[in-house]
Amino acid sequence: MRPSIPDLHLDDALQLLRQAGVPEPAEPAGSMAWLQGVIDALVDLTSRDALTGVANRRSFELALAREIDRVARSGEPALLLVLDIDHFKHVNDTHGHAAGDLIIKAVAQALLDCVRPMDLVARIGGEEFAVVLPNCATAFGETVAERVRRRVEHTPMAISAATALNVTVSVGGAFAPQWVRSSPHLWIERADRQLYRAKAQGRNLVCLEPAAVPVVSGEEKRMLFDSSQFLDFE
Amino acid sequence: MTDGKPATRAIFTAITSGKGGVGKTFVAANLAAALARQGQRVLVLDADLGLANLDVVLNLVPKLTLHDVFDGRSALEDAIVPAPGGFSALLAGSGMVEYSRLTPEVRQKLLDVVERVGTRFDHVLLDTGAGISDVVLFTISLADQVIVVATPEPTSMTDAYATIKVLAATQARRAIRLVVNQVRRPGEGRVVHQQLQQVVDRYVNPTLDAALRLELLGELPADPAVREAVARRELLLETQPGTPFSMAVVTLATRLLQG
Numbered sequence: 001m002r003p004s005i006p007d008l009h010l011d012d013a014l015q016l017l018r019q020a021g022v023p024e025p026a027e028p029a030g031s032m033a034w035l036q037g038v039i040d041a042l043v044d045l046t047s048r049d050a051l052t053g054v055a056n057r058r059s060f061e062l063a064l065a066r067e068i069d070r071v072a073r074s075g076e077p078a079l080l081l082v083l084d085i086d087h088f089k090h091v092n093d094t095h096g097h098a099a100g101d102l103i104i105k106a107v108a109q110a111l112l113d114c115v116r117p118m119d120l121v122a123r124i125g126g127e128e129f130a131v132v133l134p135n136c137a138t139a140f141g142e143t144v145a146e147r148v149r150r151r152v153e154h155t156p157m158a159i160s161a162a163t164a165l166n167v168t169v170s171v172g173g174a175f176a177p178q179w180v181r182s183s184p185h186l187w188i189e190r191a192d193r194q195l196y197r198a199k200a201q202g203r204n205l206v207c208l209e210p211a212a213v214p215v216v217s218g219e220e221k222r223m224l225f226d227s228s229q230f231l232d233f234e
Numbered sequence: 235m236t237d238g239k240p241a242t243r244a245i246f247t248a249i250t251s252g253k254g255g256v257g258k259t260f261v262a263a264n265l266a267a268a269l270a271r272q273g274q275r276v277l278v279l280d281a282d283l284g285l286a287n288l289d290v291v292l293n294l295v296p297k298l299t300l301h302d303v304f305d306g307r308s309a310l311e312d313a314i315v316p317a318p319g320g321f322s323a324l325l326a327g328s329g330m331v332e333y334s335r336l337t338p339e340v341r342q343k344l345l346d347v348v349e350r351v352g353t354r355f356d357h358v359l360l361d362t363g364a365g366i367s368d369v370v371l372f373t374i375s376l377a378d379q380v381i382v383v384a385t386p387e388p389t390s391m392t393d394a395y396a397t398i399k400v401l402a403a404t405q406a407r408r409a410i411r412l413v414v415n416q417v418r419r420p421g422e423g424r425v426v427h428q429q430l431q432q433v434v435d436r437y438v439n440p441t442l443d444a445a446l447r448l449e450l451l452g453e454l455p456a457d458p459a460v461r462e463a464v465a466r467r468e469l470l471l472e473t474q475p476g477t478p479f480s481m482a483v484v485t486l487a488t489r490l491l492q493g
Contacts, residue, residue, distance in 0.1 A: 072375070073345065075338045177404050178336075178368065179375030180345070186406050189443070216396050223433050224395060225388055 010038065017041050020050075049123040051101060052108035060122035063132055064184035070134070071176040078176040079136040081145055082191045083111075083152075083169045086203040088127040091167065099159035103167055106157035114151040129169075130191075138175055145173050145206040153204065168204035170195060175209070244277070244355040246348065247490070248377035251384065252393025254364030257415045258383045259291050260464060261454065262361045264480070267319025267471040268487035274356045276321035277314065279347070281373040282363035284334030286326030292317050293467035299327030304343045310350055319469045322355070336368035348376045357490075366400050375405055381451060385416040386426050395430055399438050402446045411451040413486065423453025452486040454479055 014024065017038070022045065025037025047059035055063065064080070071078050085091075085107060092100040104127060111121045111129060120132040136144060149171050156164035172195025177187060190209055198207040249265075251258040259282075266276045280288035280300065289296060296315050302308035303324075317323040324347075333340050351358055360377055362370045374380055380401060384394035394412075401407040412430065414423030427450040439445045457479035463470040471480045 073338075073341060075336060075341050179371055179405050182375070182404070183406055185443075186404075190403075193441075216392055216399070217437075220395070220433055220437050221392060223436060224391055224429055 008035075013038060013042060017045065020045055049108075052105050052123050054108045054112065054129075055120055055122035057122065057124045060120065060124055060130055060132070061184050063120050063122075064187060067132060067134055068176060068182050068184060068187065071178060072180045072182070075178060076135045077138050077178075079133040079141050079144065079173055080176065080187055080191045081131040081133070081148060081171055081173045082124070082188070082195045083107075083129045083131070083148070083171050084195055084199065085127040086168045086170055086199075088167075091165065095159055095163075095165070099165075102159050103157050103165065106155065107152055107167065107169065110152050110155045110157075111148065114148055130188075136175075141173060141175065141208050142206065145171050145208060149204065149206050170198040170203045171206040172196070172198055173206070173208040242356070243352045244275075244358045245379070246352070246358045246360060246377040248360045248362055248374040248380045250362040250370060250374055250380065250382055250397060251364060251390070252366065252382070252395075252397040253384075253387075253390045256383050256385045256387075256390050257454075257460070258364070259288055259361055260460070261383055261413060261415055261483070262359050263288065263291050263317070263319065264469055264471045264483045265486055265490070266317070266321040266357075266359055267469050268484045269357055269490070270320035271471075271484075272487060272491060274491070275354070276357045276359065277324060277351055277355045278317070278321060278359045278361055279324045279351070280326040281344070281360045281369070283326055283330040283340070283369055284363055286330060288323060288361055289325045289327065290467065291464070292323060292325075292469070294323065294325065296323075296325045296327060299325045299330075300347070301327045301330050301333070303347065304330075304333060304340075310347060314351070319472055324351070334369060336372050340369065341372060344373065344376065366397055371400065371404065374401065379409070379411060380407060381411045381413055383413045383415055384426060384430075386414065386418070386422050391426060391430065395433060398430065398434060398446070398448065402434075402438055402442060408442070408444050408446050409449060410446065411449045413451050414453040416456040417453045418456050420453075420455075423450060451489055452482060454482045454486070 022041050025034045027034035027037055047055060049056040067078050091103055111131060115121060115131055118134055122130045124130045149169055152169045156166055158164045172191050174190035174194060194207040194209050198205040249258055249262045262278055266278045269276045278288060280286045298308040298313040300313060303310050303313045314322050314324050360373050362373045382394050382397055384390045398410055412427055414426045417423050427448060431448045434446055455478045457477055459470055459474050459477040460479050463473060470477060471483055474480055
């Protein structure tokens with residue numbers, strides 16, 4: 001038997017929503033519609049990053065899985081960007097954690113301001129963000145990623161009434177695996193590898209995965225045949 | 235199901251090679267015949283949409299092909315034809331050039347065909363084209379397991395390695411089976427396998443979350459009878475089951491069935 005609504009313990013849930021600044025559903029308290037409203041609000045809350053309000057890691061991974069399935073069927077390219085704020089530790093150490101939080105919020109806003117409504121912006125780590133861009137042509141990947149990087153670079157971010165900082169981001173990107181057998185994990189890993197490359201090359205840079213991955217280097221070829229075992233065969 | 239049997243789905247095996255001309259289609263056809271002999275319901279699907287040649291290997295002139303299925307001129311069941319080795323074949327036929335690019339239409343149609351044939355067979359062998367084009371990679375991505383056919387030639391080994399590398403990187407494959415064809419002496423397949431695994435360990439596995447393991451499914455000898463069978467467009471397993479190549483294929487099939 002389904003429990004009646006008054007039997008449910010909703011105090012904590014309602015308190016959580018109040019604390020997050022979410023208004024209680026307008027429907028009569030205790031009605032099914034009201035309960036649905038409470039659930040929807042909780043779902044929304046658990047999908048968002050508390051500090052910035054953008055998607056959190058959990059909903060980001062869900063969105064990636066959906067996107068992979070869509071790409072395998074449609075073949076439409078989709079781009080994943082992962083971004084990391086450069087020298088963020090320095091911001092925290094110099095200006096304090098409250099300033100660091102303001103910077104994170106401002107970067108999230110800058111990202112939201114320069115992507116399309118259909119794109120998903122997520123905070124996936126402390127100072128790490130991701131943007132999922134469905135239906136983004138491969139020829140435009142570099143332009144889009146560069147626009148995001150420049151937007152952050154050129155946005156002064158206030159950390160007090162008197163002080164604004166300019167921060168930069170390093171950006172790594174990879175297009176969606178176009179095959180049926182793939183995983184969000186693999187996609188993130190590929191974009192992450194490009195992010196490390198951007199960091200290593202000096203930061204405030206965009207690195208996208210090169211289109212042609214299947215290269216066999218001369219070194220690999222040498223190792224493939226460099227074997228005395230083959231000398232046995234004429 | 236009403237007859238009490240559990241609903242089954244075929245095991246899909248992609249057979250690919252990187253380099254062309256290593257005997258991939260001939261191996262696929264003879265392997266299908268060997269599986270059929272062991273009581274399996276087997277379908278070979280010619281997924282080489284651009285340069286199909288399963289029909290040539292099997293000496294079949296089909297009235298209906300995958301081409302007709304894609305174009306809506308034939309029902310899927312009508313295009314599945316019996317092949318000489320006791321298995322079924324879905325041939326690509328000529329004129330598939332328009333489908334040799336991986337358009338959304340081709341994706342959808344291939345997915346649709348694969349989903350529908352799955353319930354009627356125990357094994358479906360997807361005979362891919364050569365190379366690592368989008369169509370080849372997409373076809374492989376539809377399969378539960380992958381067999382890479384290589385010969386001991388350096389060019390074949392290089393292309394097999396490139397294929398393996400791409401599959402590990404883009405399809406999260408962590409196990410790939412290897413068939414070494416045209417070996418000139420027993421044990422050469424093992425050497426090829428070791429070399430490939432060694433380079434994978436050195437250059438590919440450090441970039442992966444879990445190591446990719448190559449499994450040597452078997453080696454097939456360079457056998458003069460193969461050349462004759464190819465020229466006569468016969469399955470060697472049918473005409474000369476006692477020849478070294480045929481016996482080695484039977485061993486392959488047995489190993490494949492052991493999982």
